[in-house]
Amino acid sequence: MTASALPATCALLSGDEAIARGAFEAGVRVAAAYPGTPATEILEALVGCEGVHAEWSPNEKVALEVGIGASLAGARAIVSMKHVGLNVASDPLMTASYVGVRGGLVIVTADDPGMFSSQNEQDNRHYAPFAKVPMLEPSDSQEAKDFTIAAFELSGRFDTPVLLRITTRIAHSNSRVQLGERVEHEPTGFVSEPAKTVMVPGNARRRHELVEARTVALREYAETCPFNRIEKGDARIGIICSGVAYQYVKEVRPNAAILKLGLTWPLPKRLIRRFAKSVGKLYVVEELDPYLEEQIRAMGIEFAHKPTAPRTGELNPNAVARFLGSRKKLPPAAEGLPPRPPALCPGCGHRALLTALKRLKVFVSGDIGCYTLGVQPPLQTMDTCICMGASVSVAHGVEKATGRSDNMVAVIGDSTFVHSGITPLIDIVYNKGTSTVIILDNETTAMTGHQEHPATGKTAAREPTARLSLEDLCRIIGVPHVSVVDPYDVKQTQALIKAALDRSEPSVIIARRRCVLLDRDRVRHPYRVEAERCVGCGVCLSHGCPALADVTPKGKRKKKVQILPQLCASCGVCAAICPSGAIVKGGNDA
């Protein structure tokens, strides 16, 4: 489909929205995802589209398997996730490559160079050669839409899942997109064909042969794929690039000769050789790992640059200009400015719970969610953070190594618990662990922008559905002590955790307090500091609430604190921890 054949409807879409639009126009029937920055908005944009079932799955592995099922029933399916989500889904990915598709299957991986909201900056381009599935990399929103449609066509043509790889700057940059009409693809229905879809060794051996033959065919396709193109220019310099790096190259070297790769696995080797021969100095500009560079060097082609490109963090036009030899001096950033890191919101239930943990002086095995911000001063109550669900299993490992579970708790959000926390909790019970697991239940997936999940009782479309009861689930797993507490009640929360730590049996405490951002209608009665009772100890500042301003005059030891009424969510946590009872409800500061 070419842009000129479409009606003259133009919209400014983010890369995520453009992928969703492409999937819609390609007749996608099933879309599944677990929320994760920067991929979340793809599924969100598909919710409510006519003819599309769009769901939040409990995790990315489930989402991909749902996509595989839909594809085997002859429907077009799209599954989207952040880069680390593909680790979770890598098990089905590797075998889905053998099984192939019936309807098209497109898997979107949204990488996060620079880690705006991630625990690592792995380069998921490596998954394409690893799983032997073709990979497309769009470099703006129009391409995000076009490549999505093309990915479905490739998927059907070569009987393979297709990886669509984007990065944060593609996902969250908006640019113009020509909109087209939806073309329906009716599912053919499921048919039994064990040689293709039952991966026992005998069948898988034959499918593996087919995968290798498919790779040969894809290599040939890559040579003429319209998304790999040479842009002629001043041939003294030739630059190979893909994705957002292409835009940075065009920005700083608009006249250079460029080989723009849209299909980045398998690579078009003959095209690359032809381009390399036609230019003087050859460069490759890519973000994160030397993925293109190493494959091209392995072809015996040398670059003008040493392998010293930045391997960490995000690229930008300045870094690309420097890499390509610019010596332009840029003025330095203003010095002596205080940083402004993100913080838990005023009234956040996570802060209340972490405040209780801080007072108990325990180690905290942490997880992925807003509460990870508890690692920052002044709370500093987070001792591990690895991946989704690891809080529970890491605490168990610590217990088995040290023989102690009275000095560490695991904390995990409600959505994260459903994603990956259930099996490690089973492990604790099964292997006679005695750890304390605290589920921080804010009744939503907060960090990615408030998505529903199985324990909220609502679907992606906000329709009511069966609600998973976290307390019933924990009991049925066999946890003997399951309790629910409102973390705003710091004293009771602290007492419950203390009792759980002292017990030689596993405990789950569900700290339930709705995300304060979803609770805007709650009536607030801002607290204030009574000056005559305040002893200036500063304890209230130790939990890092943005509504509490340190207004201590310069040079004074005795702290002076002011509560900002426009920010105060009246959770009462500061009042609960004030040793002199100087924080009270109502009115302005005295």
Added chain:
Amino acid sequence: MRKVTNIAIAGVGGQGIILASDVIAAAALCAGHDVKKNEVHGMAQRGGSVVSEIRFGDRIYSPLIPDGEVDVIVGLELLEALRHVHRLRPNGLVIADELRLRPAVRPPGAPDYPDNIVDRLRASAGRFVLVPAAKLAADAGNARAANTVLIGVLSKHVPLPLDAWHAALRSCLRPALLEVNLRTFALGQRHAGG
């Protein structure tokens, strides 16, 4: 030489930066330009520093503005405006609210909130317009509409027609908020400075 206008909006998560950048990008789109816009989601929004960039012109490549090529910095908060002022092109413009917000989290050893920001902005920017945007917005009936006051100021300094701005405001704002934002936009236009 291709003509591109580059605008960076800086502020604190929750101040309406994404909405402001949506309005500017929509206005540029309505006026028939190529447009790119980038923004930060996720963890970065929780009261932290946030910046969004809009570029428009004949043909836009990078969604990120190269350092030294920012035409206008719109600061919803003074410290956040200062954080980006080095990225201005020579004789670039800063439009900033008078608002000062102390960072909610203060890591040990972090410097105090500077008290000479206005002087430093005046010294670094080619042109500087200081606007009591939050105050004007509160007086107009919605303290959260400081962003559209600043957009009103901006509209007097970038080459986009008034009807494009009005169309953009209509397409980006909920009907319940449109009227007050059209008012705050007009207020900003009257405080556009030199």
